[in-house]
Amino acid sequence: MDLLLQGLTNVFAPTTIILLIAGVIVGIIIGALPGLTATMGVALFLPVTFGMDAVTGILLLIGVYFGSIYGGSISAILLNTPGTPASAATALDGYQLTKQGKAGKALGTAAIASGVGGILSVIMLVFISPQLAQLALDFSAPEMFGLALFGLSIISSISGGSMLKGLIAGVLGLVIATIGMDPMTSYPRFTFDQLSLLNGLSFIPVMIGLFAVSEALVIMEEQLTDGQGLKKIMASYVLPKWNELKKLWITMLRSGFIGTFIGIIPGAGADIAAFVSYNEAKRFSKKEEKDTFGKGNLKGVAASEAANNGVTGGAMVPLLTLGIPGDAVTAVLLGALVVQGIQPGPQLFTTSADLVYTLFAGMFVANILMLIFGISGIRLFTKILKVPKNIIAPVILVLSTIGAFAIANNFFDVYTMLGAGIIGYFMKKFGFPASPIVLALILGPMAESELRRTLIMSEGSYSIFLDRPIALVLIIFAVLSLVLPLVWSKIKK
Amino acid sequence: MTLANRIISLILLVFSVLVWMGANNFPASNGQGLGPDFFPKVTAIVLGLLSVLLFFKKENDEESVFSFSRTAVPLFVSGIVALVLYVFVIEFIGFTISTILLTFSWMWLMGIRKWVPLIVASILISVGIGAVFEFLLFVPIPHGILY
Numbered sequence: 001m002d003l004l005l006q007g008l009t010n011v012f013a014p015t016t017i018i019l020l021i022a023g024v025i026v027g028i029i030i031g032a033l034p035g036l037t038a039t040m041g042v043a044l045f046l047p048v049t050f051g052m053d054a055v056t057g058i059l060l061l062i063g064v065y066f067g068s069i070y071g072g073s074i075s076a077i078l079l080n081t082p083g084t085p086a087s088a089a090t091a092l093d094g095y096q097l098t099k100q101g102k103a104g105k106a107l108g109t110a111a112i113a114s115g116v117g118g119i120l121s122v123i124m125l126v127f128i129s130p131q132l133a134q135l136a137l138d139f140s141a142p143e144m145f146g147l148a149l150f151g152l153s154i155i156s157s158i159s160g161g162s163m164l165k166g167l168i169a170g171v172l173g174l175v176i177a178t179i180g181m182d183p184m185t186s187y188p189r190f191t192f193d194q195l196s197l198l199n200g201l202s203f204i205p206v207m208i209g210l211f212a213v214s215e216a217l218v219i220m221e222e223q224l225t226d227g228q229g230l231k232k233i234m235a236s237y238v239l240p241k242w243n244e245l246k247k248l249w250i251t252m253l254r255s256g257f258i259g260t261f262i263g264i265i266p267g268a269g270a271d272i273a274a275f276v277s278y279n280e281a282k283r284f285s286k287k288e289e290k291d292t293f294g295k296g297n298l299k300g301v302a303a304s305e306a307a308n309n310g311v312t313g314g315a316m317v318p319l320l321t322l323g324i325p326g327d328a329v330t331a332v333l334l335g336a337l338v339v340q341g342i343q344p345g346p347q348l349f350t351t352s353a354d355l356v357y358t359l360f361a362g363m364f365v366a367n368i369l370m371l372i373f374g375i376s377g378i379r380l381f382t383k384i385l386k387v388p389k390n391i392i393a394p395v396i397l398v399l400s401t402i403g404a405f406a407i408a409n410n411f412f413d414v415y416t417m418l419g420a421g422i423i424g425y426f427m428k429k430f431g432f433p434a435s436p437i438v439l440a441l442i443l444g445p446m447a448e449s450e451l452r453r454t455l456i457m458s459e460g461s462y463s464i465f466l467d468r469p470i471a472l473v474l475i476i477f478a479v480l481s482l483v484l485p486l487v488w489s490k491i492k493k
Numbered sequence: 494m495t496l497a498n499r500i501i502s503l504i505l506l507v508f509s510v511l512v513w514m515g516a517n518n519f520p521a522s523n524g525q526g527l528g529p530d531f532f533p534k535v536t537a538i539v540l541g542l543l544s545v546l547l548f549f550k551k552e553n554d555e556e557s558v559f560s561f562s563r564t565a566v567p568l569f570v571s572g573i574v575a576l577v578l579y580v581f582v583i584e585f586i587g588f589t590i591s592t593i594l595l596t597f598s599w600m601w602l603m604g605i606r607k608w609v610p611l612i613v614a615s616i617l618i619s620v621g622i623g624a625v626f627e628f629l630l631f632v633p634i635p636h637g638i639l640y
Contacts, residue, residue: 047626047632048626048630048632050630050632051630051631051632052630162550164543164546164547164550165547167543168505168540168543168544168547171536171539171540171543172505172540174532174536175508175509175512175533175536175537175540178516178532178533178536182519182529184526184529185520185528185529187519187520187529189515189516189519189529189533190512190515190533213576217572217573220569220572220599220602220603221559221569223603223604224565224568224569224602224603225562225565389603390599390600390603390604390605391600391614391618393599393603394595394596394599394600394618395596395618395622397576397579397595397599398592398595398596398618398619398622399622401579401580401583402588402622402626402632402634405583405633405634405635406626406632406633406634409633409635411583411584411635414580414583415580415581417580418576418577418580421576422573429559430497430498430501444532444536448532451527452526452527452531455526455527456526460526
């Protein structure tokens with residue numbers, strides 16, 4: 001508790017709080033613009049933090065992350081186009097409310113539900129992660145291998161769309177991850193005698209390419225396709241009344257919990273959480289109310305928004321305690337932490353507890369800021385939807401280029417970004433998800449070196465995994481998460 | 494989509510064979526544990542198997558995945574060319590000028606045809622972003638010979 005209060009005072013240092021506020025506002029704007037996702041926002045703003053001290057920089061990015069997950073609801077509600085995939089479920093009832101002239105009520109509910117879900121998930125993060133970190137302190141090579149394998153399998157299998165294509169993307173990422181010096185013997189692999197490849201492809205440029213540059217190309221394609229003007233926004237700004245909100249508390253809290261737990265599972269992201277808790281809200285409602293879902297029920301908006309913001313805190317749990325990113329956004333955050341010289345993992349809680357608790361306090365404040373801006377800034381944020389796409393697209397490219405360059409002041413990274421961007425565009429077009437690649441770039445080297453370390457420990461015998469219950473369970477989970485979806489689809493048929 | 498899948502699967506298959514052959518030259522294990530060749534080989538084999546599966550996968554929709562009309566294709570290709578040129582030219586002529594050219598060409602390609610807004614917006618975006626990064630955030634930007 002002392003640590004948390006100390007953290008809170010750190011957060012309220014002038015530069016930190018100002019940048020956190022800026023981060024949340026920028027995040028809401030990015031989230032509100034259709035096509036610009038949370039991952040992209042955080043990746044684009046990563047270079048902005050290079051000149052800052054670690055905590056301030058990370059909190060700025062966390063502000064962008066949290067803000068953009070909420071911001072996605074604005075365009076989902078007003079335009080029926082989710083600003084981020086996380087808000088797809090919000091559009092179901094949100095847009096219906098807009099059509100009924102109740103946009104303000106939907107937007108207000110979305111802001112409050114996002115805040116409640118986010119705050120709840122941060123509270124759970126504060127309670128769960130130190131325990132998990134304590135447990136993880138005993139992990140050594142076999143367990144870490146199990147974790148990496150589990151993360152890899154689940155990410156590829158539930159990344160949305162075709163499972164086969166998700167797996168291909170993941171394995172392709174694993175192959176790319178072997179470029180550079182071998183982690184154990186430093187033997188150069190696939191470097192073609194290029195110095196720039198010795199340390200492997202740096203993953204931040206790959207990330208910026210896959211998530212930002214490719215999106216700019218998609219925006220251009222869409223603009224060339226329809227080229228029509230912006231959709232007319234019909235909005236009223238009457239906020240929800242207190243007695244309307246009273247009926248939503250239970251839904252918000254339940255959805256916040258669901259979101260947090262789904263967030264903790266590596267691979268499952270905000271979009272899945274929103275749909276799961278939307279369905280739960282429907283299941284828990286009274287019979288006569290069930291039919292109103294999809295026709296403008298505030299509970300639908302509250303459930304999906306509380307859940308997708310609940311994911312934010314949950315996703316931080318594996319990132320901070322185990323050093324394993326559960327989704328693409330936390331993968332960028334992992335990159336940001338490493339750039340700042342912070343290696344997340346169980347040791348972080350003992351060596352830099354003050355930093356961890358400052359981050360916790362900052363996340364708490366970020367959620368409150370998001371709630372305040374969300375309610376007070378509705379009118380303003382709806383104006384953002386009028387920014388023309390043909391200005392946004394080149395700006396994305398320019399920011400991506402600066403970002404890729406600034407990591408190490410070298411142009412090789414910029415070329416990597418360009419290549420990843422063009423490949424990423426075609427991957428999108430042919431239905432290959434991008435996040436498995438990025439996660440494989442992080443988890444692949446980890447899986448490889450931990451497996452080899454394990455086998456050195458055991459003098460080459462695989463039976464060591466039988467003596468390590470936690471590692472064994474994780475490996476079984478990994479296999480199940482690959483096999484079960486196939487079995488399910490067979491049973492369904 | 495099925496045809497596209499097959500082409501992609503063949504490319505991936507060739508790629509995985511190349512990776513396997515490359516990894517074959519890496520030193521193998523020295524008796525204990527695994528050598529540098531193990532992981533690339535395993536991933537190459539898995540990728541190869543998955544690409545064979547992709548070859549035989551049927552997908553229902555046969556329509557093109559690209560949404561634009563024929564007339565828009567040259568515009569889109571020019572956009573990609575402009576981006577590639579931009580990335581390679583920055584190193585030599587610097588961020589500011591090349592960014593003005595990129596934003597100008599992209600906005601023109603995406604349908605803004607009035608000269609004054611085009612020029613003003615490209616200069617504002619380039620100088621604005623450059624200044625914010627350099628003087629406010631202290632993030633270095635490449636200057637080349639023309640700033």
